[in-house]
Amino acid sequence: MAKKNTANSQTEWDYAASPESTSHIRLEKKYQLFINNEWVEPSSKKYFPTINPATEDVLAEIAWATDADVDKAVKAARKAYTDVWSKMSGAERGKYIYRIARMMQERAREFAVIESLDSGKPIRESRDVDVPLACNHFFYYAGWADKLEYAMPHKKPEALGVAGQIIPWNFPLLMAAWKIAPALAAGNTVVLKPAETTSLTALKLAEIIKDSGLPPGVVNIVTGYGDTGAAIVNHPDVDKIAFTGSTNVGKIIQRAVAGTHKKTTLELGGKSANIIFDDAPIDQAVEGIINGIFFNQGHVCCAGSRLFVQENVADLVIKKLKARMESLYVGDPLDKNTDIGAINSKEQLDTINKYIKIGKAEGAEIYQSDCSIPSKGFFCKPTLFTGVSQSHVITQEEIFGPVLTIQTFRTIDEVIQKANNTPYGLAAGVWTDKGSRIFNLTTKLRAGVIWANTYNKFDPVSPFGGYKESGFGREGGVHGLSAYLK
C-alpha cells in the first residue's frame, strides 16, 4: 500500500512550563508535636528534615517523638475520650467533623501544593484527586456520627476508646482522612503518626483541627520514625491500632499486639492482577493500565502491577501501551502538565532500581519510555517487563514503583488461577465487554476490591481493603465504621 507523505512542514509544539504558584502557602520552618490542640516540643529536642524529593531541598524540620511524647499524646487522647468525647452526642461530634471538612475545602489549594512539595506527586493529582477525596472523606463520615445504630443494627454501638493510627507516605493527607474521620465519627479519640517523609499535610490538618474548635486531645499528631510508631503500637492504653503500610511491618505490628486487648486493622501491600480479555474496550483498557501502575508513580498498594493480557490481543495491547507511555510527562511535580512526579525518597528509588536490576538479571525484557528525567531529585521512567512468568521474582514481590510486568494468558481458568496465585489479595482489574464475564471474575478473584472496566477509583462510600496478606478490615462506607466500634 502506498504511503502518503508524512507532513513536509513538521510543526513542533511543546508545552511551556506551567508551574503552580506556591506564593500563597504558609509553611513553618520547624514543626512541633500536636498534643491537646497545642504545639509541644519533643522531649528529646530532636528534629529531622523533610525534603522535596523533586529537588532535594529541605522544606521544614519535623519533631521526633519519643516514647515519652507518645505517652503524653495517649494520655491526652484518653482524657479527652473519658471527659468530653464519649459524653458528647453523635450529632455534636458530627458537626465538628463537618466543620473540619468545610475548612479543608476552603484551604484545598494550599494543601495540594504542600502535598506535592513534600511527597513528589504531581500537583494535578493532589489538586484533583488527593485533596478533594480527603475533604469528602471527612464530610462523608461526619454524617455517620449520629446514625451509628443504623450501622450496627440490634446492637448499641460503642466506641473502642483511643485509636493509634500509623499512615504511609503515598497518599499522606488522604490516608490521614481515611483514618481520622471514621474514628471520630464512631466516637474514638486519635493519636496519629504520619510517615516520616511526608508529615507536612498532617501537620497542616492539625491547624484546621485547632481552628475547628475540636476539643483538645481528641486528635493528636505525633511525628517521627518507625520507633515512634512502635511506641504507639506498644502503648498499653491504646485500644485500637490502624495501620496502612507494608506487609512486613503489618506482621510486626500484629505480633506485637498478640495476646493484648488491642483490636487491629491492617491495610498492607499488594501485587494486583489487571486482566485484559480479547473483547475488552482496548483503548480504555490501555488507559486503565496506565492508571493502574503509573498513576502516583506506582506508589499505590492496589496498583495493577501484574498485567495479564489474553494472548490473541497481546501484541496490540502492548503496542498501544508503549505508544501511550510515550505521551506521559515525567518531571517537576509542581508543573501542572506533569503526569508522573518524583519517587518519594531515595530509599524507595533504590528499591525500585533494585527490582529493575533483578528483572533484567532474570531474563525479562525491559522497555522504558523515551522521556527525559530531571538530573536532580529522585525520578524513575515508566517501565515495563515482558517475557515474564509467575515464577519471576518481579512478578511476585511488590515493587511499589512505576514498573509493570506483563504476562499473557489463553483461557479464563488459567488467568483466574494465576491472578489468585499470590499471597496478596488487595485488588484486581477485569477488562471485558461481556457483563456475565465480569460477574464470573468478580465472584472468583480473591481480592478485596475488583475494578471492572476501570481501575484505581476511590470514593468515601466504597469499602476498601484486602484479602490474605494484603491485610484485613475495610475503610470507607458503612463497613469502615465497624473497625472503630464494639
Added chain:
Amino acid sequence: MEILKTYKIYIGGAFPRTESGRYYPIVDASGSTIANVCLSSRKDVRNAVVAARKAFGGWSEKTAFNRGQILYRMAEMLEGRKLQFLEELTKQGSSKEAAAREVQESIDCLVYYAGWADKFQQIASSVNPVSSSHFNFSALEPMGVIGIVAAQETSLIGLVKFIAPAICGGNTAVVAASEAFPLCAVTFAEVVHSSDVPGGVVNILTGKVSELAPAMAAHMDVNALVTESLGELDKPLALACVDNLKRNIAYQHAVPQGLQYITALQEVKTTWHPIEQIGGASSSY
C-alpha cells in the same frame, strides 16, 4: 422606616405572586396585620408540579454526595438567618424559647439529612442470593415529584422535616405551607434559593390547605402525597390519590429525624444479570 417584606410564593426558582391574585391576611395576637400572604390556587399547584417535574431529572442525577453538600449548605444558610426566623416565629405567636428550639431543630434536621444522602442506599439496598446464576441486586430510586402538606401547627419545622428527607433521596417537592403560620415557609424558600438548590427542586405555596391539598392529591403527575393529621381531609385525600395510584403517606405525627422518612419516598428496583460459569477454576483454595 422599615421596608416591609412582600410575601410571595416560590416556584421553579423564582418568586412569583399567585396567578389568582388573591391574598389572605396574617394577624398577630393583638389583631394587627403582620403580612398579606398569597392565597395560592390550583393553577399555582399545576405550575409548581411542572417545575418540579422539569427539575427532577437533574436533581436525581446529581451524585448523592452533592445532594448532601447542598443540604448542608441549607443548614449553613438557615443558621445565618437564625434571627430572622426567630422574629417571624415570635410574631406568629411563639414564645422566645419555643422559637429558639424550633429553629435549632430545623437546622439539626437539615444537617441530619445532609448526612444520609450518600448513606441510606448502603443500608437499604441489597445483593440478593438467587438460586440461578445471576447477579441480583435491589437498589432504591426516588419516586419523583412529591406533594407535601406541611404539618399545620408549626411555621418552620413542620415544613423542613418533610422537605429534607424528600429531596435528600433525590425527589423534587411541591409544598403547601401551614395555613395559619405561613411566614417561615416563604423565608425558608429564600434559604433554599441561596443554597445551590436548582430551581424547581423545592416549590413552596401558601394558602388554604382545603384548596391546595386536594389539588396535589388529584394531580396525575404527582407521585406521592405526604401529610400529617389533616383530620377530615384525610379520607378525601386518600380517595383522590387512587386515580394514578399516588403513594399516600399520611403520618399521624412525624419526627424531624429518621431513615424511614427517606425510604418511604423511594421505589425499589431489582436488577438481574447473568454470571457466566466457565471452566473449573473456582475461588477455593
Added chain:
Amino acid sequence: MKKTYNPSLMLSNTRIDKVGVEERVARFQTRSIKNESKKQGLHMVLNMIDLTTLEGKDTPGKVQQMCYKAQHLHDVHPGLPTVAAVCVYPSMVSIARKALGNSSVKIASVSTAFPSGQSTREIKLADTKFAVEQGADEIDMVISRGKFLAGEYSFVFDEIAAIKEACGKARLKVILETGELCTLDHVRMASDIAIHAGADFIKTSTGKIQPAATMQVTYTMLMAIKDYYDQTGIMIGMKPAGGISTAKLALHNLVMVKEILGNPWLSNEWFRFGASSLANDVLMQLMKSESGLYQSPDYFSID
C-alpha cells in the same frame, strides 16, 4: 480499483467504554498551555479555522464580507495568519471564488443535500459536481444517518466512495453528524467506514444540531485515524465542527491531536476547526497574551 465494504475490517473496533473515554478526555482538559506554547497554539488555531456561513439567509454580500475577514482577521496586529478556508453552500462558491481571488484561503463547500442528507444519489452527485465546477477546493459531505442507523452500512460506504469519485481533485471531508449517531461505538464504526471508503477528512457535525463536536467524539475519531495510520501509514485529516467557540476549547483539541496523533497532524492540511465565532475569541486571547490586558469584543471585527 473499486472500493468495497468489508465488515470485518470496518466494524472491528467498536468496543468503547464511554466512562473511560470521559476520564481520558478530562485529563486532556487539565493540560495547562501557557506563554510561548499558548501563543504558538493560538496562531495554529487561527490558521486551522474553516470560517463558516451556512444559513438559509446567506447572500452574496454576507459571503463577500466573510471572505474579507478570512484574509484580514485583525490587521491592526501584524503577523497573524489567515484562516484555512471558508465554508459555504454550493450556490455561494463562485461568489467566494471571486472574493478570495488568488488568496491561499481555500474554499470548502457542503454538498449531498446538506445538512440532512435525505435525498437521492443522483441529486447528491449533482450537488457535488456543481460545487466542484464552481471552484470548490474541498467538499464537506454528509453521510446518510438514517441508513446507518438502519444497519445499511454498505449503502453508507458506497455513497461515500461515489461522492469521492465525483470530487475529482477536491479533498473530501465526510461529516458523520455524531449527534445523531449518539454512541461512541457508532461514531467509531462510521469513522472506519468513511476512512476506508475514501475520506480525506472525517468531520464531526453539520453544526445544525446539538450536541456537535464534543471532546469525547473528537477523541474517538482521532483514535480511528491513529489506528488506520498504524495499519497503513496513510494520514487522514480531522475536523471538529460546531460547539468550539472558545480559544480554550480549541487548545484542548490541539492537545488531543498532539498527544494522540503527534506533531505531523498540527497543520491545516490535516486538522481544521469548523467555526464561526471562534476566531474572535482566539484573537482576544492572543491580544491578552501580548498586552496582559483582558479584551473586549468591541475591538474585534464581526463579519
